[in-house]
Amino acid sequence: MKTVVLLYSLVFSGLTVFFIQQKSLEQSLEDGAEIYQDFCVQCHLDQGQGVANAFPPLAKSDFLKNQLELSLKGVKYGMRGPIEVNGKNYDGVMVAQGLDDQEVADVMNYVLSNWGNQLERPITAAQVADIQK
Numbered sequence: 001m002k003t004v005v006l007l008y009s010l011v012f013s014g015l016t017v018f019f020i021q022q023k024s025l026e027q028s029l030e031d032g033a034e035i036y037q038d039f040c041v042q043c044h045l046d047q048g049q050g051v052a053n054a055f056p057p058l059a060k061s062d063f064l065k066n067q068l069e070l071s072l073k074g075v076k077y078g079m080r081g082p083i084e085v086n087g088k089n090y091d092g093v094m095v096a097q098g099l100d101d102q103e104v105a106d107v108m109n110y111v112l113s114n115w116g117n118q119l120e121r122p123i124t125a126a127q128v129a130d131i132q133k
């Protein structure tokens with residue numbers, strides 16, 4: 001009996017840890033959509049189209065595709081200085097939006113799943129946590 005109880009509690013706590021650490025992609029996309037509306041839409045706009053000469057597009061962004069690490073870093077810590085996105089030059093400032101690692105992962109999963117972008121591998125909070133300033 002003791003073994004059964006022990007096994008049961010081991011499995012149960014193991015599952016709990018698993019679910020806390022691994023948010024489902026579906027949930028991440030749902031939360032990401034909300035974060036996008038709260039923190040990004042005012043500059044990058046509803047369809048990620050951006051604003052000419054001011055805010056680069058996220059829709060079909062080649063920068064996002066080729067520089068995913070830099071993009072994650074930019075959303076986590078902020079980004080400034082000249083960049084080229086889809087053949088156009090930008091030299092602006094994006095301040096850090098104050099999101100935690102999970103929120104950065106969620107919003108980037110959302111962005112990468114929309115507007116012609118490609119989410120090859122879901123972004124995780126652990127991956128964002130590894131990005132240094």
Ligand code: HEC
Pocket residue numbers: 035036039040041042043044054055056057058061063064071072074075079080081082083085090091092093094095097107108111
């Ligand atoms: C105040 C306006 C503003 C807000 C709010 C903002 N950004 Fe940006 N974003 C910019 C600017 C400006 C740049 C380019 C910075 C540069 O020129 O170096 C940029 C660059 C980017 C890039 C890399 C370039 C590209 O177009 O692929 C990504 C990705 C990005 N932003 C995502 C986000 C996400 C996600 C959010 C919300 C969490 C967000 N931004 C909020 C202004 C903003």
